[in-house]
Amino acid sequence: MDAPPKPRPQTDGLSGEFWAAAREGRLLIQRCADCGEHQWYPRAHCLRCGGAPVWVEASGRGVVHTFTVVRRSTNPEFAPDTPYVFAIIALEEGVRMAARVVDVPLEHLRCELPVRVVFPPAGDETPLPCFTGG
Amino acid sequence: MGFPSGEVAVVGVYESPLRRAPGVHPYAIHGECILGALADAGLELGDVDGFATAASFPSEGGLQMSLGEVAEYMGIHPRWFDSTDIGGAAFITHAGHAALAIAAGLADVVVVSYAAAGASGVLPFPDYNTAAAGPGQWEVPYGPTTVATYALAATRHAYEFGTTPEQLAAIAVQCRANAAANDQARFRDPMTVDDVLASPMIADPLHRNDCCIVTDSGGAFVLASRRRAEQLAAKPVYLLGFGEALGQISMSQMWPFTETAAVGSGARALASAGMTHDEIDCAQLYDSFTITVLLTLESLGFCGRGEGGAFVDSGALAPSGVLPINTDGGGLSSNHPGRRGALCMIEGVRQLRGESPGVRLDGARTCLVHGTGGSLSATATAILGV
Numbered sequence: 001m002d003a004p005p006k007p008r009p010q011t012d013g014l015s016g017e018f019w020a021a022a023r024e025g026r027l028l029i030q031r032c033a034d035c036g037e038h039q040w041y042p043r044a045h046c047l048r049c050g051g052a053p054v055w056v057e058a059s060g061r062g063v064v065h066t067f068t069v070v071r072r073s074t075n076p077e078f079a080p081d082t083p084y085v086f087a088i089i090a091l092e093e094g095v096r097m098a099a100r101v102v103d104v105p106l107e108h109l110r111c112e113l114p115v116r117v118v119f120p121p122a123g124d125e126t127p128l129p130c131f132t133g134g
Numbered sequence: 135m136g137f138p139s140g141e142v143a144v145v146g147v148y149e150s151p152l153r154r155a156p157g158v159h160p161y162a163i164h165g166e167c168i169l170g171a172l173a174d175a176g177l178e179l180g181d182v183d184g185f186a187t188a189a190s191f192p193s194e195g196g197l198q199m200s201l202g203e204v205a206e207y208m209g210i211h212p213r214w215f216d217s218t219d220i221g222g223a224a225f226i227t228h229a230g231h232a233a234l235a236i237a238a239g240l241a242d243v244v245v246v247s248y249a250a251a252g253a254s255g256v257l258p259f260p261d262y263n264t265a266a267a268g269p270g271q272w273e274v275p276y277g278p279t280t281v282a283t284y285a286l287a288a289t290r291h292a293y294e295f296g297t298t299p300e301q302l303a304a305i306a307v308q309c310r311a312n313a314a315a316n317d318q319a320r321f322r323d324p325m326t327v328d329d330v331l332a333s334p335m336i337a338d339p340l341h342r343n344d345c346c347i348v349t350d351s352g353g354a355f356v357l358a359s360r361r362r363a364e365q366l367a368a369k370p371v372y373l374l375g376f377g378e379a380l381g382q383i384s385m386s387q388m389w390p391f392t393e394t395a396a397v398g399s400g401a402r403a404l405a406s407a408g409m410t411h412d413e414i415d416c417a418q419l420y421d422s423f424t425i426t427v428l429l430t431l432e433s434l435g436f437c438g439r440g441e442g443g444a445f446v447d448s449g450a451l452a453p454s455g456v457l458p459i460n461t462d463g464g465g466l467s468s469n470h471p472g473r474r475g476a477l478c479m480i481e482g483v484r485q486l487r488g489e490s491p492g493v494r495l496d497g498a499r500t501c502l503v504h505g506t507g508g509s510l511s512a513t514a515t516a517i518l519g520v
Contacts, residue, residue, distance in 0.1 A: 006275065006277070007262070007265070007266035007274050007275055008266060008275055009266055009267075009271035009272075009275050010265070010266055010267035010268075010271055011271070012267070012268070012271075015271060040272075040386060041269055041272040041273075041384060041386060041387075042272075065290065065391070066286045066287070066289045066290035066293070066391050067286065067289055068282045068285035068286055068288075068289055068337040068338050068339075068340075069335075069337065069338040070277065070279060070281075070282050070336075070337050071334070071335045071336055071337060071338070072334065072336050072337075073277060073279055074261040074279045074280065074281070075260060075261050075262070075277065075279060077277075078277035078279075081277060084277060086276055086277060086278050086282045086286070086337075087286075088286060088385060088386060088388075088391075096386050096387075096389075097272065097386050098272060098273040098276055098278070098384070098385055098386045099276060100276050100277075110293070111289065111290060111293040112293075128275055128276065
């Protein structure tokens with residue numbers, strides 16, 4: 001039986017610019033135009049000062065803060081991907097994002113492993129930022 | 135004016151003996167549990183003027199307005215109600231909120247109920263906390279599962295503090311040992327640390343037997359004022375303290391990964407009861423996963439940060455230890471229909487009445503009941519006493 005379709009990001013007015021950049025292989029994060037604080041995930045306000053965040057390009061470098069190898073997925077749409085790595089990445093800019101780690105042997109995974117962003121081809125879909133050994 | 139410590143009691147409890155009930159709609163299980171808890175209290179449906187539940191998950195039979203639908207199904211017309219919906223901790227928050235309502239005169243008899251067909255399911259069950267829109271668009275497309283979100287915390291705890299798979303497994307082993315005495319428990323066969331480690335890995339480092347079981351079941355409890363409680367059939371178990379706290383929903387927002395919102399809810403519960411840790415005789419801790427219990431013990435302050443593994447190794451959680459937990463076998467071995475908070479409350483009450491179906495402790499007079507909902511997202515802590 002074919003797996004059901006995976007949930008894809010539902011772009012909204014705020015996130016459109018991010019996903020457009022992702023199609024060009026660029027990782028954007030938010031930075032407050034008022035106080036300069038970086039934040040993730042993107043919001044219409046700055047968590048620190050309530051100011052107006054704008055998109056800036058991130059270096060794409062960071063470390064694995066924590067991770068798990070999903071061996072069995074309770075969501076059938078992701079079962080064909082198993083085993084896959086669901087991780088929290090701490091970017092150089094001081095924010096953390098959820099992502100997959102790809103093309104790293106599972107036995108080499110560890111917290112604080114240096115990683116860099118990659119955008120694995122996704123056919124007609126918008127590519128999701130993932131991270132690989134950096 | 136703070137929490138009305140000791141002014142409100144749990145006067146009736148009932149846990150469904152069901153564990154597998156294909157074809158039974160969850161609302162029928164609500165009915166069984168609500169009538170059972172009222173009978174335990176010596177009350178009738180017509181006495182109920184306050185009601186709380188959360189039944190919004192597909193396996194729970196409801197959608198957006200589930201509180202109203204379950205009340206309608208039961209024929210309850212409450213003048214006070216609450217549908218705070220924060221995962222498995224919800225039913226403990228309902229108890230705390232109900233105590234405030236009863237003390238304020240907004241209700242006399244409040245029922246809190248939970249039921250789900252977690253095992254048999256009535257609808258497909260997407261295992262995400264949210265949709266791939268708004269905040270969820272940044273996380274759901276990567277394929278998190280509930281187990282995976284808790285596993286993130288387990289990985290980081292092991293990295294920072296050296297916590298071992300064996301220490302986590304020992305928590306499941308203790309719950310299984312307690313379940314052996316409970317003839318309603320889903321699993322009662324002896325289980326060792328090696329058995330847990332040999333069970334299939336689901337999301338590293340959590341094995342299948344580090345995860346709660348899944349059942350079709352439910353439970354309900356009834357709250358009333360101290361004055362009313364003293365006139366009723368069952369031995370009153372008083373609500374001495376209560377606290378609640380919200381953490382994150384998106385895992386990218388969890389900070390740090392080695393503690394939960396229990397830091398806040400636990401401290402507030404103890405403060406409202408005017409109690410210290412050494413006055414707590416036992417605990418019913420929501421055990422969705424073994425790591426949940428370990429983080430909860432540390433976050434509540436029963437041991438220091440990073441010391442959870444050693445605390446478990448010390449035998450603290452055994453019936454003879456300093457903090458016996460999950461005396462019915464918990465969600466890891468006895469019953470977990472999907473959100474266990476109500477069942478933690480029920481076992482806390484039964485234990486203090488001397489009526490636990492599992493391990494009965496000698497002379498337990500206080501019990502801390504703690505729920506963790508979502509993906510380490512929200513917590514509620516209640517302190518019960520007799």
